[in-house]
Amino acid sequence: MLAEKVFLLKLAQGDLRDMTPSQAGKVSLLNREKVTRPLIMVNSSTSGIVAGARETWKAIEKYVSERSIDIDLCESGSIGLSSEEPVISIQMPGRTRIFFSRVKADKVVSLLDDLFHQVIPDHLLIGQLRREGQESWADVPFLDEIPFFSLQQRIVMEACGIIDPFSFGEYVARGGYNAFLKTIRSYTFTEVCDLVTESGLRGRSGGGFSTGQKWKSAFQTSSDQKYLICNAEESDPGAFMDRTLMEGNPFQLLEGISIAAYAIGSNRAYIYIRSEYEDAIRRISNAIHRLREMGLLGDNILESGYNLQISLRKGPGAFVCGEETALIASLEGRRGMPSTKPPYPSVSGYLGRPTVVNNVETLCNLPGIIKNGPDWFKGIGLPGCTGTKIFSVSGRARISGLVEVPMGTSLDVIIHDIIGGVEKGRDLKAIHVGGPLGCMVPPEQMKVPVSFENLKSRGLVMGSGGILVMDDKTCVVNIVRYFMEYVDKQSCGKCIPCREGTRRMAEILGGITRKPVDEEGQTTLERFKGVMQLENLADVMKDTSLCGLGQNAPNPVLSTLKYFRQEYEEHIFDRKCSSNTCTELRNWYIDVDLCTGCSICAKRCPAEAIIGTTRHPYFIVQEKCIGCGICYEVCKFAAVFYR
Amino acid sequence: MDEIARIAGILERFPQIKRNALIPLLQAFQDEFGYISESAIASIGAHLSLPTSKVYGLATFYNQFSFIPHGTYHIKLCNGTSCYMGGAGELLNEITKILGISDGETTRDGLFSLEVQSCIGACGQSPVLSINGKYYSGISVIDAREIIKQYQDDAG
Numbered sequence: 079m080l081a082e083k084v085f086l087l088k089l090a091q092g093d094l095r096d097m098t099p100s101q102a103g104k105v106s107l108l109n110r111e112k113v114t115r116p117l118i119m120v121n122s123s124t125s126g127i128v129a130g131a132r133e134t135w136k137a138i139e140k141y142v143s144e145r146s147i148d149i150d151l152c153e154s155g156s157i158g159l160s161s162e163e164p165v166i167s168i169q170m171p172g173r174t175r176i177f178f179s180r181v182k183a184d185k186v187v188s189l190l191d192d193l194f195h196q197v198i199p200d201h202l203l204i205g206q207l208r209r210e211g212q213e214s215w216a217d218v219p220f221l222d223e224i225p226f227f228s229l230q231q232r233i234v235m236e237a238c239g240i241i242d243p244f245s246f247g248e249y250v251a252r253g254g255y256n257a258f259l260k261t262i263r264s265y266t267f268t269e270v271c272d273l274v275t276e277s278g279l280r281g282r283s284g285g286g287f288s289t290g291q292k293w294k295s296a297f298q299t300s301s302d303q304k305y306l307i308c309n310a311e312e313s314d315p316g317a318f319m320d321r322t323l324m325e326g327n328p329f330q331l332l333e334g335i336s337i338a339a340y341a342i343g344s345n346r347a348y349i350y351i352r353s354e355y356e357d358a359i360r361r362i363s364n365a366i367h368r369l370r371e372m373g374l375l376g377d378n379i380l381e382s383g384y385n386l387q388i389s390l391r392k393g394p395g396a397f398v399c400g401e402e403t404a405l406i407a408s409l410e411g412r413r414g415m416p417s418t419k420p421p422y423p424s425v426s427g428y429l430g431r432p433t434v435v436n437n438v439e440t441l442c443n444l445p446g447i448i449k450n451g452p453d454w455f456k457g458i459g460l461p462g463c464t465g466t467k468i469f470s471v472s473g474r475a476r477i478s479g480l481v482e483v484p485m486g487t488s489l490d491v492i493i494h495d496i497i498g499g500v501e502k503g504r505d506l507k508a509i510h511v512g513g514p515l516g517c518m519v520p521p522e523q524m525k526v527p528v529s530f531e532n533l534k535s536r537g538l539v540m541g542s543g544g545i546l547v548m549d550d551k552t553c554v555v556n557i558v559r560y561f562m563e564y565v566d567k568q569s570c571g572k573c574i575p576c577r578e579g580t581r582r583m584a585e586i587l588g589g590i591t592r593k594p595v596d597e598e599g600q601t602t603l604e605r606f607k608g609v610m611q612l613e614n615l616a617d618v619m620k621d622t623s624l625c626g627l628g629q630n631a632p633n634p635v636l637s638t639l640k641y642f643r644q645e646y647e648e649h650i651f652d653r654k655c656s657s658n659t660c661t662e663l664r665n666w667y668i669d670v671d672l673c674t675g676c677s678i679c680a681k682r683c684p685a686e687a688i689i690g691t692t693r694h695p696y697f698i699v700q701e702k703c704i705g706c707g708i709c710y711e712v713c714k715f716a717a718v719f720y721r
Numbered sequence: 722m723d724e725i726a727r728i729a730g731i732l733e734r735f736p737q738i739k740r741n742a743l744i745p746l747l748q749a750f751q752d753e754f755g756y757i758s759e760s761a762i763a764s765i766g767a768h769l770s771l772p773t774s775k776v777y778g779l780a781t782f783y784n785q786f787s788f789i790p791h792g793t794y795h796i797k798l799c800n801g802t803s804c805y806m807g808g809a810g811e812l813l814n815e816i817t818k819i820l821g822i823s824d825g826e827t828t829r830d831g832l833f834s835l836e837v838q839s840c841i842g843a844c845g846q847s848p849v850l851s852i853n854g855k856y857y858s859g860i861s862v863i864d865a866r867e868i869i870k871q872y873q874d875d876a877g
Contacts, residue, residue, distance in 0.1 A: 128843035128856040161845030315801035315840035353748065353785050354841065394744055395784035411743035422854065429741070472803040472844030479845060515804075516827040547804050560805050564839070570782075 083090040084374055087248060087380070092257040108251035110169065110241075111211060116147070117169040119154040121239060125318070126156060126355050133183035136225055137165075141190050151450070153195065156324020157239030158480035159226070160472075161202070165239070167207075168193060174212045175222065175240075177204040207240065217447040229496050232482045233466055234442045238326030243361045249329040255374065257448035257587075260335045262382045264340060267297055268340035274444070277452035278464035283309060283400070283437035284512070284541050285465075286530035292434055296342045299432040304344035307409070307428065307435045308335050310351040310358070311393045311400050313511035315564065317544035319480055320438035324351075324358035327442075334441030336374070336386060337448060343435050345385040348468045350401070354393040385686035397514075397568035401543075401625050402427075402435040404570065415572045416625035439468060459485030463529035467543055473510075474500050475547040488522040489638035493547065504549035508642070512541025514561040515630035517637035518554065537640075539633060548645035553659035554642045555649050558634045559587035565631045576628025579619040583635060586612055590649045593659040593705050605650045613639065662705040664720040670695040672717035679709035679718065727753065732768050743769060747780055748767075755791045769823065783837075792827045792834035794872050798850045801840030807847035808861070815862045819869055830850055832876055 089105065092577065097105075106112045115283040120135050122128070135151070142149050159165055162179035169175040169194075179202060182188060192199045198218055205221040206214060206438075209451070214220070220225045232238075241248045259271055276289025291394040296304060312320040324331055331349075337587070338416060339347045351359060366388055369375040375384045391409060398404045399414040406428050408414035410447050427433025443465060447455045459465050463485045472478045483492060493499060495510060500506045510518045517538045533540050567578040586608040616632030623629045637648065646652055655663045666677070668688075673695040680696055687703040690696035698709070710718040731749050735742060745766070750761050757780055768775040780786045795817065795831050800809045817823050820833050827834040846858035850865070857868055 101866075105870065123839065125843045128841070128849055128851075128858050129844050129858075160843065161843075163845060312842075313839055315805075316803055316844055317840075318842035318844065321842050337858055354838065391745070392748055394748065395839075396782065408744065408783075409741065411740040411779070413779055470844070472847075473806055478803070510802075544802075546806075548806075552806060557802075557806070560802070568839075 080498040080559070086250050086372065090250045091259050092253075092256050104125050108247045110175075110248065111209070113150065113169050114172050115171065116149040117152065117175075118149055118171075119167045119242070121156050121165045122153040122323065122357070123156045124355075125160040125356070126165065129180075129647050131164040134164045134181055134186060135168065137183040137186035138692075141186055152242045153244065153365040154241065155243050156322050156480075158173045158235060158322065158482075159477065160480070161475075165204070167240075170341070172213055172369060173243050174209055174214045175207040176218060177207070179204050181455070186413050209373070212326065213543050225494055226477060226479075229491060230482050231484050233438060233446055233458065233465055234323065234330075235266075235326070235468060235480065235482045237330070238322060241327065243326055244364055245295060246329060246365070251450065254329055254445070255333055257379070258333050258340075258374070261337050261340055261378065261448055262384050264426075266341050268343055269296075270337065270448075271297055273452055274341065274347075274447060275487050277447045277455040278462065279440065279443055279447060279455065279501035280463065280465075280530065281437060281491070282439035282443075282467065282543070283324040285540065286540065289436065289440055292436075293338065293341045294435045295422070296432040299425050301431050303431045304342055305337040305428045305431055305433040306335065306342060306344045306347040306403065307402075307433060308347065309350040309400065309402070309435050309437050309443055310349055310355070312355075312542065313352060313395070313397045313400055313568075314542045316470065316472050316514055317542040318470050319543060321355055321358055322480055322642065323438055323442050323468075325361055328358075328361045329369075330442050330445055331362070331438060332365050332388065334444040336434055336675060337444045338434065338441055339386055339388075340384060342400050342432070344434075345387065347386065347388045347504070348409065349365070349388065349390050350393050350399070350461065351390060359390065359392065360371060366390070386659075387582065398570045398625070398627055399565075401627060403697070405435060405624070406433060411432055412571070415570045416444050418624065420551060433435060455471055460527070463531065464713070465472060467528065467540070469543045469699070470547050471545045473545075476551065483528070485529050486527045488527050489519075489545075491600075492528075492545070494523060495548070500547060500549040504546070504551065507550050507552060508548045508554060510546040510548065510557070510634070511538040511544075512633070513544045513625065514564050515539065515633055516541045516544070517633045518548075518558070518641065519637065520641050523641070539630060548579055551657050551659070553657045554638050554645045555587065556591055556659045558638050559584065559591055561634045562587055562631070565627065566630045569627065569631075573624040574629060575619045575622040575624075575641040576624070576631060579615055579623075579628070580631050582615060583612060583632070585699060587635075590646065591655070592651060592662045593703075594632075597616055608652065609639070609646055617653075656692045661707055664701055664705045664707065665700060666698050666705065666707065666709060666718060666720050668696050668698055668709075669719060671718045672715050674715055676713050676714070678714070682708050684708065724758070728764050732764060735759045735768075738769065740769060740771065743771070743776070743779060744783075747776075751786055752775050756787045757820060758788075778861070787825060787836075789825075789827055790831070790834075793832050793853050793876065795834050795836065796850060797836045797838055797841075799843070801842075801844060801847075801849065802838045803844035804840075804848040807859075809848040811862050812848055812850065812865050815865055816869065819866065832873070837845055851854065 122131050167175050167177045168180045186510050205219045205224050208220045271290050279289045280286045297645045335347050396414045399408045401416045404414040404416040423433045456464050466482050466484050468482045483498050506521050507520050561585040566584045569576045569580050571577045616636050619632050675693040676690045685702050685704045687699045750757050762776050766776045822835050824837040849858045
């Protein structure tokens with residue numbers, strides 16, 4: 079154990095001069111340059127498990143034990159192809175690693191049968207991982223030749239899905255922890271702050287504030303105790319990059335946290351993680367435990383005189399806790415409500431002490447910056463907006479998953495070239511960038527090169543980087559209503575514009591997507607007035623809300639009123655939803671030729687809108703119909719249809 | 722073991738704590754009992770010298786805590802954006818219709834409970850629901866009906 083520890087620490091320092099051949103062999107085994115027996119890695123992160131990775135794992139275990147084949151079976155994180163799960167990768171001794179998609183349990187036997195006979199079944203194939211010193215497979219594309227990967231530049235996600243997230247040895251053998259050791263051995267606190275400021279790294283959670291400057295401000299505030307908090311409360315629906323980073327490469331995050339904590343002179347760090355992220359919690363806890371064993375956490379780390387404790391805190395679930403002051407309130411054991419700034423947390427935060435809150439993706443950038451230098455980082459992306467950004471693409475996209483591209487890549491490239499557009503036979507209608515507080519744009523507006531400023535100048539927001547792809551079968555108004563109802567539920571209730579504004583907006587949007595039952599109360603004019611009020615309300619909320627949640631809540635409404643006004647008008651004036659998503663606006667009819675007059679629809683209709691006599695075709699009274707569609711569901715003769 | 726002894730057992734694990742440990746304490750109760758009972762809130766208040774109303778006020782703010790016991794089969798339905806587009810709304814209606822419960826409720830026989838989650842992060846497999854940790858992905862309303870029927874049959 080002790081020898082192992084000494085060996086790994088030496089490796090982390092990059093001190094390889096007096097390494098014996100046997101130790102060098104050990105390194106190549108650790109970083110999987112060589113394997114002595116077949117290695118099978120199953121993506122056991124959340125997206126994999128949901129798709130059935132646990133069953134696949136059991137099937138593989140069964141296969142090898144029945145045939146007494148000696149293999150290494152390991153867990154891995156996700157390579158970002160979340161719609162193609164379960165993804166598994168296989169590395170035969172001396173050969174490159176090959177990735178396969180959609181390997182459900184029932185496909186394991188045929189896949190492994192083929193593989194052990196040196197045949198690559200191409201219907202499940204993704205590609206092979208390029209690596210020097212390994213013999214490549216013929217007629218198998220390299221991952222970096224496939225559009226999904228070739229157009230990405232993975233610096234933060236580089237090892238995700240490739241390494242075993244439970245193995246500290248593998249992380250170190252790939253050059254991990256070198257940056258942290260370099261930090262505590264060769265740099266002063268200020269030097270680290272300056273280095274990161276120079277690299278131009280900016281917060282990845284939406285605001286885009288310079289990370290180095292934030293640190294400096296906390297570092298310069300004198301206090302007996304300072305705190306670093308890693309914000310892993312990723313509660314944006316449709317964003318899963320932080321989770322993937324934590325599940326795929328937890329040591330990278332912890333190294334980043336250690337560097338950041340050192341830079342602000344803090345010896346206490348917290349990871350505030352969503353309690354639903356059970357798999358991420360498991361991996362991070364294991365990683366913290368391993369680092370304590372290695373002496374890389376605790377008191378007097380490697381005789382440097384620097385102490386650091388990292389603890390996990392599970393966030394009990396509130397969208398607003400993604401806001402830093404609300405997060406701090408939640409950590410202090412209060413309701414997660416934001417407070418006014420200034421004072422900024424970097425001056426007075428957790429328990430009144432200087433506190434820096436950094437997002438997971440931001441922190442994961444740090445090891446690379448320290449290791450390769452700020453100039454390397456500045457060379458990626460745009461001047462003033464350096465580095466890469468991870469986007470999580472979901473919705474009706476052909477491939478749902480994570481895309482890491484340099485800043486300055488246009489949305490067009492992400493959607494069309496990397497993801498491959500929408501599903502076959504459909505048309506792209508719009509994309510929504512930035513989660514529930516983001517904006518929706520039509521395809522014509524997608525040429526914009528992504529950066530904080532470029533998006534802002536066009537009225538867009540980066541948010542956390544969630545992109546929702548919508549095709550012609552998606553109703554814009556319905557999605558906006560969904561977002562507004564979500565924000566309404568998540569509003570903390572502290573300030574009135576947000577609490578009441580989101581509720582009113584959700585009501586107005588709900589009114590538009592529903593059929594006006596009571597003509598007296600909600601005539602077309604009233605509904606139209608609702609839209610006018612939406613715009614007024616949006617302005618008030620933007621100007622007067624306390625935190626980013628309220629200020630950005632009207633974004634989906636404003637952007638859709640700008641680009642998709644005709645859809646609102648269609649809902650209001652024609653009472654029609656052309657994508658047939660707003661079920662309550664449907665007009666139902668009974669086909670007289672198919673109806674046998676069984677009367678079941680009339681009996682089940684909650685509005686008593688269906689009339690007729692048995693054994694004769696029935697009829698739906700449109701004025702009474704509430705559009706619930708129960709008649710459609712109960713009809714055994716498929717006689718009910720909608721227009 | 723009766724409830725009072727179990728409550729005391731959890732509180733013992735958190736000796737001399739300050740308010741900033743209130744959430745971890747509530748989480749310990751949630752994990753142990755599956756819900757937070759009235760007596761639990763009262764004893765937490767006493768343990769921390771905080772008014773019961775403060776403890777309750779905090780617990781109701783967050784989504785994680787529930788105040789009624791979960792059913793034998795706990796259904797978690799993802800209602801993230803991707804799942805919503807994939808039909809999670811219809812699934813929710815269907816489940817509500819079959820079981821007569823909405824978000825955060827438990828059926829009278831104590832068999833099923835329903836929790837709607839904001840996003841579980843499996844956007845590629847939408848819509849997703851899980852019953853006692855077993856995931857069902859890419860399901861339709863008809864699938865959901867059959868899945869629930871199966872659990873009902875299993876329970877007799």
